[in-house]
Amino acid sequence: MNRKQLWVLLLGSVASLMAALDTLVVSTALSSIRRELDASIAELEWTVNAYNLSFAVLLMTAAAAGDRLGRRRMFAAGVALFTLASAACALAGDVGTLIAARVVQGAGAALVTTLALALVSTAFPTERRGAAIGILEGVTGMGVALGPLVGGAVADGLAWQAIFWLNVPIGLIAVPLALRKLPESFGPDGAFDFRGVALVTGGTFAVVWALVRGNTVGWGSPETVVTLVAGVLLAVAFVRWERRAPHPMMPLGFFRSRAFSAGNVAIFCTFAALFLAVFFFAQYLQTGLGYGAFEAGLRLLPWTVTLFLCAPVAGALTDRIGERPLMGGGLVLQAVGLGWVALVAGEPYGAMVPALVVAGCGVSMAIPAVQSSVVGAVAPDQIGRAVGVNSMMRELGGVFGIAVGVAVFAGAGSFASAADFTDGFVPAVVAAALISLAGALAALWLPGRAPTPTPVERRVELG
Incomplete structure (x- = not known):
């Protein structure tokens, strides 16, 4: 790894860690926010959902902006926007201001995570890309999973504003370093696809809104049905436009690749199960x-x-061995670990530990393999767009998983007592295990790949 690649991986990992941490860090600090800002239950829900909503909606737009305006430039802009929004969250004097700042923070996170993966994928050659993505995703996954720990520390004694102030000095250091140390890269030449951006943003927003609001207002309510139908119609309009757009933001030819299509289905299922589990385990x-x-x-x-x-x-x-065995095997392990947690629910904590380790090993195997599959299925100058699609599928999967988990939990349990909560927790975690298995089935569709030859094997071939 040369110095330039090291800087790309370091800055991409640090920025992605910040963005991932703030996905769920607020969840265990909600009690402190409710008391200090006199927030209602619905307002507390939106302090979490506002971030995830803008994050998911703007991922493909972020990829298009990076391709057109420069990935390094837009990555630095994303870190700056995320940092400013974090300060605004910390300074918020009422819950409305906090929610608005969280929306802006999610927009910055969309730029950061999408372009960090694009920059890393572009900086490393094919034979080393999987390892680099593994490091990036390991750090990012740690951020998602450590959210409840950091939020818990805040909830048990620190001011909730510390969650957001932590991002500010990191961002102030990262922005100038990104502009100085990262190489600039662009996507394919072509005009910015404004119509495609508008259609995919509107369609994604409507679908995510329906998923987020369905459990609150009812899945058969006019609000949920109308927004879901509107999202589907806008998605169809987006596909039709992309087929004839002179410079499409998402070439539909990507989906002719089994590696690209299977990878995106797998990442949707992986993060649906992961976010569901993170949401309920704490x-x-x-x-x-x-x-x-x-x-x-x-x-x-x-x-x-x-x-x-x-x-x-x-x-x-x-x-070394290709994506399919790690993707499929990892998702099976995640399903086994989550099912194991459901089986030991209600027993002392120690019974959960081996199940948590198995589930963690599984998701750790699957994520780098999925990312490598997706970026390896397209040409180098198309990586930004491919990453945008994949990142959007991740976030949509997370929103979908939490929505499914909450619906299943509400049908079987409640917060009335520990026993009532466990009654809902068990089927919710089983649902996460089943979603993981669906991702493993998608991995079977992935084409096999010949192993990368060792240096000795290369010398034999050349000799």
Whole structure:
């Protein structure tokens, strides 16, 4: 790894960690925010959803902007926007201001995560890309999983504003370093696809809105049905436009590749199961087993540390043996671990530990393989667009998983008591395991890949 590649990986990982951490970090600090800002339950929900909504909606737009205006430039702009919005969150004097700042923060996160992956994928050659993506995704996965721990620490003594102030000095250092140290890269030449951006943004927003609001207003309510139908219609209009657009933001030819299509289905299922599990595990440890918020975060470490440690190894193995065995096997392991958690629910915490390790190893195997599959299916100058599609599928999967989990939980349990919570927790986690298995089935569609030859094998071939 040369110095330029090291800077790309370092800055991409740090910025992605910030963005990933803020996906769920607020969830265990909601009680403190409710007391200080006098927020209602609905307003508290939007402090979480506002970030995820703008994040998911703008991912493909972020990729298009990076391709057109420069990935380094837009990555630095995303870090700057995220940093300013973090300061605005910390300074918010009322919940409305906090929600608005979270929307802007999500927009910055969309630029950061999409373009970090594009920059890393472009900086490393094919035979080393999996390892680099494994490191990036290991750090990013740690951010998602550590969200409840950091939020729990805040909820148990620190001011909730510290969640957001933490991002500010990191961002102030990262922006000038990104502009100085990262190489600039662009996507294919062509005009900016404004109509495509408008259609995909509107369609994604409508679908995500329906998923987020369905559990609150009812899945058969006019609001949910109308927004979902509108989202589907806009998505159809987007596909029709992209077929004839002179410079499409998402070439539909991508989906002729089995590697690209299978990878995107797999990443949707992977993050649906992961976000569902993150959302409920911390609450189960608190409501079902009686731990405090910070104690619950600490008890998730066997899972979160596994995510951080295994992803780089899995990324390197992807370069050696190909994506399909790691993608499929990892999702099966995640399903086994989640099913195991459901089986031991209600027992002392120690019974969960091996299940958490298995689930963490599984998702750590799957994510780098999926990312390598997707970016490896397109030409180098198309990587930004491919990453935008893949990142959007990740976030949509996360929103979908939480929505499904909450619906399943509400049908079987409640927060009335530890036993009632466990009654809902078990089927919700089973749903996550089934979603993981659906992703494993998608991985079977992935074409096989010949292993990368070792240096000795290369010398034999050349000799």
